[in-house]
Amino acid sequence: xxxxxxxxxxxxxxxxQVLERxxxxxxxxxxxxxxxxxxxxxxxxxLAHEVRERWCxxxxxxxxxxxxxxxxxxxxxxxxxxxxxxxxxxxxxWLDIPGLVRAARQTRDTGATEFCIVAxxxxxxxxxxxxxxxxxxxxxEDGNDxxxxxxxxMLTQEQVDELVAMGVHRYNHNLETARSHFPEVVTTHSxxxxxxTLRMIRDAGMEVCCGGxxxxxxxxxxxxxxxxxxxxxxxxEVPLNFLIPNPGTPYENYPVVEGAEALRTVGAFRLAxxxxxxxxxxxxxxxxxxxxxKQGMLGGINAIIVGNYLTNLGRPAQQDLDMLEELSMPIKxxxxxx
Amino acid sequence: xxxxxxxxxxxxxxxxxxxAFCRQRLSMIDPPRYCAECARRMVVQVTPDGWTARCxxxxxLGSAR
Numbered sequence: 182x183x184x185x186x187x188x189x190x191x192x193x194x195x196x197x198q199v200l201e202r203x204x205x206x207x208x209x210x211x212x213x214x215x216x217x218x219x220x221x222x223x224x225x226x227x228l229a230h231e232v233r234e235r236w237c238x239x240x241x242x243x244x245x246x247x248x249x250x251x252x253x254x255x256x257x258x259x260x261x262x263x264x265x266x267x268x269x270x271x272x273x274x275w276l277d278i279p280g281l282v283r284a285a286r287q288t289r290d291t292g293a294t295e296f297c298i299v300a301x302x303x304x305x306x307x308x309x310x311x312x313x314x315x316x317x318x319x320x321x322e323d324g325n326d327x328x329x330x331x332x333x334x335m336l337t338q339e340q341v342d343e344l345v346a347m348g349v350h351r352y353n354h355n356l357e358t359a360r361s362h363f364p365e366v367v368t369t370h371s372x373x374x375x376x377x378t379l380r381m382i383r384d385a386g387m388e389v390c391c392g393g394x395x396x397x398x399x400x401x402x403x404x405x406x407x408x409x410x411x412x413x414x415x416x417x418e419v420p421l422n423f424l425i426p427n428p429g430t431p432y433e434n435y436p437v438v439e440g441a442e443a444l445r446t447v448g449a450f451r452l453a454x455x456x457x458x459x460x461x462x463x464x465x466x467x468x469x470x471x472x473x474x475k476q477g478m479l480g481g482i483n484a485i486i487v488g489n490y491l492t493n494l495g496r497p498a499q500q501d502l503d504m505l506e507e508l509s510m511p512i513k514x515x516x517x518x519x
Numbered sequence: 520x521x522x523x524x525x526x527x528x529x530x531x532x533x534x535x536x537x538x539a540f541c542r543q544r545l546s547m548i549d550p551p552r553y554c555a556e557c558a559r560r561m562v563v564q565v566t567p568d569g570w571t572a573r574c575x576x577x578x579x580l581g582s583a584r
Contacts, residue, residue, distance in 0.1 A: 280566065494549065
């Protein structure tokens with residue numbers, strides 16, 4: 182006799198489907214995981230960790246990021262303190278080349294293998310691309326061979342080709358949330374425009390980094406939708422952020438995502454994306470604190486941003502490196518592919 | 520010596536209301552955004568291991584982490 186579908190435990194299904202066969206959960210299955218009661222979270226995280234170890238290995242990829250151009254963005258992403266459309270206290274600033282070189286050196290010195298250069302723009306203009314080109318050249322002249330990623334908004338094909346020629350190996354462009362929720366979050370451009378940039382990046386041979394932010398008013402069903410849409414994209418990396426309600430933004434009074442809900446999300450995304458680098462990104466300090474960060478690392482996460490973020494501060498890098506050592510998780514070496 | 524008159528998280532007078540939330544944010548994830556002496560918005564640059572915050576009138580603060 183076969184059990185009725187509603188009686189089948191989703192974690193049992195996931196063990197056979199994801200752990201054994203490497204096939205990510207469907208949208209309906211992800212939703213079931215997101216709806217698991219709190220007492221099942223340890224089981225979920227343990228399975229997600231097994232999946233991560235089985236399909237990605239034990240290494241953790243460490244990355245540092247820096248804002249090359251801060252604030253004054255024309256777009257209206259409602260979570261973002263760098264939008265010029267909201268009364269946020271963040272003022273425009275440009276990081277000069279020596280500052281960029283120092284930031285790359287600081288990142289390398291933590292043992293990180295990735296350094297992501299980020300700009301708050303709709304898309305890069307000639308001045309910004311020139312600054313990126315000069316910055317990468319200066320980083321290399323400094324004897325720093327860290328892998329360089331960029332996040333410069335939406336691109337044209339010509340710009341994609343330029344970044345490839347500069348040696349940018351990975352490009353970050355977050356879809357941010359489910360397609361069905363995106364119009365509530367951003368009105369100045371569409372989810373599809375972002376998707377188009379991501380396809381160009383993939384077709385040009387750059388690694389695709391694409392994730393989003395949890396806690397922007399999306400339903401659990403939309404969270405499941407988002408996980409599966411990301412899986413469809415087959416990104417190399419998914420950065421998972423938790424909303425930081427920043428002053429002056431439309432989301433300044435949104436609640437911080439609760440730890441248990443965030444852990445469920447981490448586990449669910451790992452089960453939807455068994456082979457992808459899943460990175461702890463912004464907001465984890467508020468959402469998890471120290472204990473939760475460890476639980477997340479033991480619940481499917483296999484990459485981490487160390488040090489500060491773009492406009493917010495993170496934990497000191499050494500604190501995270503100590504945590505990885507305590508968890509006996511090796512840091513990915515340069516030139517090693519997860 | 521900086522005279523702290525204004526909250527560097529919200530820009531309001533320190534004496535005006537409760538700034539416990541502001542202090543919590545500043546201790547966890549936020550660099551100062553407003554000059555504590557004049558409440559001007561500062562130009563803040565965050566880098567992987569620190570930040571600088573510059574007020575056009577009162578100069579630059581910084582903290583290596």
